[in-house]
Amino acid sequence: MPTLRLEGLTKHYVRASQVVRALDAVTLEIEQGEFAAVVGRSGSGKTTMLDCAGLLMRPTAGRVLLDGVDTGRLGERERAELRSRRIGFIFQEFNLLPTLSAMENVLLPLRYSGADHRAGRRRAEVLLEEMGLAERMGHRPAELSGGQQQRVAIARSLIGEPTLVLGDEPMGEVDTETAEMLLSLMRRINRESRVTFLIVTHDLDLAARADRIIHLRDGRLDADQRVERPGTRAGVAALAAVG
Ligand SMILES: Nc1ncnc2c1ncn2[C@@H]1O[C@H](COP(=O)(O)OP(=O)(O)O)[C@@H](O)[C@H]1O
Ligand SMILES: [Mg+2]
Numbered sequence: 001m002p003t004l005r006l007e008g009l010t011k012h013y014v015r016a017s018q019v020v021r022a023l024d025a026v027t028l029e030i031e032q033g034e035f036a037a038v039v040g041r042s043g044s045g046k047t048t049m050l051d052c053a054g055l056l057m058r059p060t061a062g063r064v065l066l067d068g069v070d071t072g073r074l075g076e077r078e079r080a081e082l083r084s085r086r087i088g089f090i091f092q093e094f095n096l097l098p099t100l101s102a103m104e105n106v107l108l109p110l111r112y113s114g115a116d117h118r119a120g121r122r123r124a125e126v127l128l129e130e131m132g133l134a135e136r137m138g139h140r141p142a143e144l145s146g147g148q149q150q151r152v153a154i155a156r157s158l159i160g161e162p163t164l165v166l167g168d169e170p171m172g173e174v175d176t177e178t179a180e181m182l183l184s185l186m187r188r189i190n191r192e193s194r195v196t197f198l199i200v201t202h203d204l205d206l207a208a209r210a211d212r213i214i215h216l217r218d219g220r221l222d223a224d225q226r227v228e229r230p231g232t233r234a235g236v237a238a239l240a241a242v243g
Helices: 046-053 076-086 101-113 117-130 146-158 177-193 233-243
Strands: 004-015 019-032 034-037 061-066 087-091 164-168 196-200 210-215 222-228
Touching: 004 046, 019 046, 019 061, 034 046, 034 177, 046 164, 046 196, 076 087, 087 146, 101 117, 101 146, 117 146, 146 164, 146 177, 177 196
Parallel strands: 019 222, 034 196, 034 210, 087 164, 164 196
Antiparallel strands: 004 019, 004 061, 210 222
């Protein structure tokens, strides 16, 4: 059973009595342990797709199945619960709370889940150590670089032991070298823990390091490429030529 199945996913927004077809019948499956990139021009529906997949928004039509569960049939409370138990989020702007330390930011999602406090703290420590932030746990976001802040955000996305991590341009605010480092970290977590990743990026070099590249165009699924391992650019180019 796929971790995520989008079935005819459609989202229309109405703005000034105009209908914007942000997503148009997108169907795809993401298997457990996959590392998939979503690419496409600005306005192609990437954020809308991720927000629907992350149960932050309900589609106009179509279905989102998480580990086989048809989430459209659930009420808001059940959706919120499923979201907090199964899904981790990483955003472009890091979204850390400025008054909290790195440790406290990582622990934040557990506040609402009633998880054991001590076990959560221990897990946060391990995650921050894995992110290379052992010496920075007590620092506030303003005392950290962009790359360090995003590593805190990655640790936060993993604190609830999600099966699926969704990232909306998580490398969008940092320089190329830092972006490479963040991607390597996520790939390592994916390899070692089998957490499924679905990451939006506009950077095709970064996307080429995923297992799979999902292309959106005007709200439609334009191409769905498997990247051969090891993820060389030549491999992607060959696939692009076929598809
Ligand atoms: N809340 C909204 N209201 C109206 N239109 C929206 C809203 N959010 C997004 N859109 C429109 O939907 C389309 C897809 O947007 P989005 O999913 O943000 O694309 P992307 O993330 O690929 O840039 C765009 O045309 C955008 O202007
Ligand atoms: Mg977007």
